[in-house]
Amino acid sequence: DQQVKQNSPSLSVQEGRISILNCDYTNSMFDYFLWYKKYPAEGPTFLISISSIKDKNEDGRFTVFLNKSAKHLSLHIVPSQPGDSAVYFCAAKNEKLTFGTGTRLTIIP
Amino acid sequence: KAGVTQTPRYLIKTRGQQVTLSCSPISGHRSVSWYQQTPGQGLQFLFEYFSETQRNKGNFPGRFSGRQFSNSRSEMNVSTLELGDSALYLCASSLGDLPNQPQHFGDGTRLSIL
Numbered sequence: 001d002q003q004v005k006q007n008s009p010s011l012s013v014q015e016g017r018i019s020i021l022n023c024d025y026t027n028s029m030f031d032y033f034l035w036y037k038k039y040p041a042e043g044p045t046f047l048i049s050i051s052s053i054k055d056k057n058e059d060g061r062f063t064v065f066l067n068k069s070a071k072h073l074s075l076h077i078v079p080s081q082p083g084d085s086a087v088y089f090c091a092a093k094n095e096k097l098t099f100g101t102g103t104r105l106t107i108i109p
Numbered sequence: 110k111a112g113v114t115q116t117p118r119y120l121i122k123t124r125g126q127q128v129t130l131s132c133s134p135i136s137g138h139r140s141v142s143w144y145q146q147t148p149g150q151g152l153q154f155l156f157e158y159f160s161e162t163q164r165n166k167g168n169f170p171g172r173f174s175g176r177q178f179s180n181s182r183s184e185m186n187v188s189t190l191e192l193g194d195s196a197l198y199l200c201a202s203s204l205g206d207l208p209n210q211p212q213h214f215g216d217g218t219r220l221s222i223l
Contacts, residue, residue, distance in 0.1 A: 031208075031209070032208070032209040041216070043113070043115075043199055043201075043215050043217050044152075045214070046211040046212070046214075049211055089151070096142075096154045096167065097142070099144075099151050099152040099154075100151065101150075101151040
């Protein structure tokens with residue numbers, strides 16, 4: 001039962017443009033959401049998080065949006081840079097952290 | 110500030126053996142969680158320890174066990190290894206004393222079962 005879904009396994013974006021990564025969840029008990037970035041041969045790196053009482057959180061080039069009624073989460077990266085090329089995981093927390101299967105983002109120079 | 114340290118980085122075992130993986134959390138972090146990452150399943154939660162007690166547990170068989178020491182370092186043990194246990198095992202730490210705190214990951218132990 002995949003409670004957190006990232007339906008796009010891959011995404012390619014031109015450098016300088018906006019990257020939008022999407023995530024859907026099914027469990028309405030999730031109260032905290034996070035995005036992680038992962039490079040090959042490294043562990044996931046925490047990017048940004050949002051509590052369920054908010055609908056937007058911004059940190060530099062990264063903005064996370066939460067639509068609770070649609071059970072949808074998105075990460076916006078503006079402007080996209082070549083170093084952003086990585087696999088991005090969304091995660092949702094109730095008592096434990098549940099991860100999506102990841103989206104591979106490729107930034108084209 | 111040193112990050113989460115996992116040892117060893119790579120390990121090769123054969124079916125039926127047992128293995129112990131180690132994780133040293135970020136200084137001051139009291140919560141340690143373990144995850145299994147496989148290509149088909151993504152990151153799957155194994156268990157979480159806080160102050161030497163298991164606080165949460167995922168849906169893995171009893172062959173997977175863990176413990177946490179008084180200095181917050183944690184070990185994970187897998188007994189009677191199976192081919193399907195080949196995976197990247199990740200450890201993550203957080204302060205753990207408040208509900209919504211991000212977890213910080215180590216670089217993992219790559220376990221291969223022959």
